[in-house]
Amino acid sequence: MSQFPTGFATPASIVDALKAEAGDSPKARASFARGRCVRGTYVPSGRAEEITRSLSFTRPSRVLARFSVGGGNPKVADADKLVLRGFSFRLGAVDQRSDILTQSAPVHYARTLDQMLAFLKARTPGPNGGPDLENVRAFSVANPETLHQASYIAAHPPRGSFAGTTYWGVHSFPATNSRGETRFIKFKVVPVGGNVTLTEEEARMKPADFLHDDLENRIRAGDIRFSVMALLDRPGDPTMDVTIRWPNEDRCEEVRLGTIVITGIEPNEACDAIMFDPANLTEGIGHPPDEIFAARHAACTISFAKRR
Numbered sequence: 001m002s003q004f005p006t007g008f009a010t011p012a013s014i015v016d017a018l019k020a021e022a023g024d025s026p027k028a029r030a031s032f033a034r035g036r037c038v039r040g041t042y043v044p045s046g047r048a049e050e051i052t053r054s055l056s057f058t059r060p061s062r063v064l065a066r067f068s069v070g071g072g073n074p075k076v077a078d079a080d081k082l083v084l085r086g087f088s089f090r091l092g093a094v095d096q097r098s099d100i101l102t103q104s105a106p107v108h109y110a111r112t113l114d115q116m117l118a119f120l121k122a123r124t125p126g127p128n129g130g131p132d133l134e135n136v137r138a139f140s141v142a143n144p145e146t147l148h149q150a151s152y153i154a155a156h157p158p159r160g161s162f163a164g165t166t167y168w169g170v171h172s173f174p175a176t177n178s179r180g181e182t183r184f185i186k187f188k189v190v191p192v193g194g195n196v197t198l199t200e201e202e203a204r205m206k207p208a209d210f211l212h213d214d215l216e217n218r219i220r221a222g223d224i225r226f227s228v229m230a231l232l233d234r235p236g237d238p239t240m241d242v243t244i245r246w247p248n249e250d251r252c253e254e255v256r257l258g259t260i261v262i263t264g265i266e267p268n269e270a271c272d273a274i275m276f277d278p279a280n281l282t283e284g285i286g287h288p289p290d291e292i293f294a295a296r297h298a299a300c301t302i303s304f305a306k307r308r
């Protein structure tokens, strides 16, 4: 393990490593660099207050949102099977806003910040233009949990539409309801029309912009709906390790907090001018307790400053 850095990762070093791994694109987000800004509305369900008293989730509001393709390369092809899809949204009235950032896999690729830095450094291109594959292999053997996310992606068919993808908030968020009771939830954002999948062969034939074109076509033809689900914890569910799911997570109790309806395309400048901030959560949803979440606000702030 001595060839890998330990004990000194900071949000700034993570941002530098995210950018270096993706080829250092100036003025691009360090992560989920390519995407499309959209707008819509949020309508709470009748059960939202059973789970959270957050005014972001219990009141109707406008939504600003962004669909994206993972990684720090703003020119990545939409069909790239190895990267995630992202969906960030801001809901709630002024002073009651929350930003929820979700991705197309239920786990993150690192349990600690040091492990995240080492993961990225192992994959940073060297003088020959690509990562040292022997180094990647050695790191993966020593850190098997860093492959959980890639294994999840590999086990699921490529997605054919941003509108037909399920997205996860990954962390365990403490949610306090209208009776003052607190429990952990996970956010899962489910396309009302179901998942849209491609075969590997179909994905290979798709043009570079196909997800973005599909999004625009669907919005022109009507609206796009997602159910915002809260997965409810059970005693003993692990809340500190973002590389693992809760046991039987796919079968745990779920409550629909509300529906997001995407109704229009926004100029990308509207999303580029702000930062979807994972720490921006209105009372009733608290900060997840894990160390990875704790670094996200600072990392996003550094990336935001670099791209402005």
Ligand code: HEM
Residues within 6 Å of the ligand: 011, 014, 015, 028, 029, 030, 031, 032, 035, 066, 067, 068, 086, 087, 088, 101, 102, 103, 108, 168, 169, 170, 171, 242, 271, 274, 275, 276, 292, 293, 295, 296, 299, 300, 301, 303, 304, 307
């Ligand atoms: C663990 C689950 C995570 C999820 C679901 C997630 C999701 C996302 C998404 C969807 C975006 C795009 C935001 C947008 O549309 O503007 C984003 C951006 C970003 N994320 Fe993450 N992320 C995660 C973890 C992390 C971690 C651990 C770090 C670093 C410590 C990080 C650093 C960043 C940075 C620097 C940006 C760019 C921010 C900007 O320039 O506005 N993320 N993330």
